[in-house]
Amino acid sequence: MPSDPAEPLIWARGLCKRFGDLVAVDGIDFEVGRGEAFGFLGPNGAGKSSAMRMVACLSPLSGGSLRILGLDPARDGVRIRSRLGLVPQDDTLDLELTVRENLYIYGRYFDLPRKVIRERADQLLAFAQLTERADDKVEPLSGGMKRRLTIARALINEPELLLLDEPTTGLDPQARHLLWDRLWRLKQQGVTLVLTTHYMDEAEQLCDRLVVMDKGRIAAEGTPRQLIEQWSTKEVLELRFGPGEHEALAAKLGGLAERIEVLPDRLLLYVEDGDEALAGTHRRGLRPDSALVRRSTLEDVFLRLTGRRLVD
Secondary structure, three states: OOOOOOOOOEEEEEEEEEEOOEEEEEEEEEEEOOOOEEEEEOOOOOOHHHHHHHHOOOOOOOEEEEEEOOEOHHHHHHHHHOOEEEEOOOOOOOOOOEHHHHHHHHHHHOOOOHHHHHHHHHHHHHHOOOHHHOOOEOOOOOHHHHHHHHHHHHOOOOOOEEEEEOOOOOOOHHHHHHHHHHHHHHHHOOOEEEEEEOOHHHHHHHOOEEEEEEOOEEEEEEOHHHHHHHHOOOEEEEEEOOOOOHHHHHHHHOOOOOEEEEOOOOEEEEEOOHHHHHHHHHHOOOOOOEEEEEEOOHHHHHHHHHOOOOOO
8 A cells, every 4th residue: 555645755753773882873863755865974884874774674673763654664564675675785686697687586576477577677777778788697797887787676666765875885986977867867757765875975966855964863954955054154265285284274264264174184264255265365474285165065064063074
């Protein structure tokens, strides 16, 4: 039975996951609406994948409440999984089978008729741009091709909800952008996407709304633009000086920026007008080795919220 369109596809309150004394997910609340692309953004160890595994009905809750597609994972795990698509962090393809055979066998797990699987496999091969490799073994495929096949496989049961755990980790820039295009097309078709990522550009590209996680908790929630406007400035001036000089020089730039972050290799000045801040730097007699004015990103939001870089 389809879930109520008015209800969120995922509803979580006080969601917890513990592994002995380790608290991986520490009482988080969130909702995901139908047709939305929702993201968990944070560094490795923030609790993103642990939260995703509970949503995928692969890991029991340690505390709190969770409803997926209007169902209780503790009682209805099998029913929920039949309506989900899951793209794990590591590809789990059968390398000795062909591309098409991987789709076919996965479709049989859902007891789909052979004719339906064949039709969907052809459609998904075209969607993933793998039609010409359909009868090739999986093992020699590139990382990007394997990732696209994993996503195609997760769509064989026409899921209402597609879960993607770090979907582009390890891919080169070209493969990442091709995968983003495939995910954008899915969203246009009405598929609800939930993804974890530690790439801020990926979150900005794909997510309608996201939560920033750190140490098992949600530090902030909103659209990418809302988070940037709330937690950062319009522009950032990046200044690079000689090794070991940044800490001392930051004190000489007081008053030029709303705040200054001192990183090992550069200073970040959070300002409304980067060119004016650079001119002010020069007026104070400082000549950086390099200077860059850029717009604020989600990485700057993360620095503000947690005090460390996103990809630590």
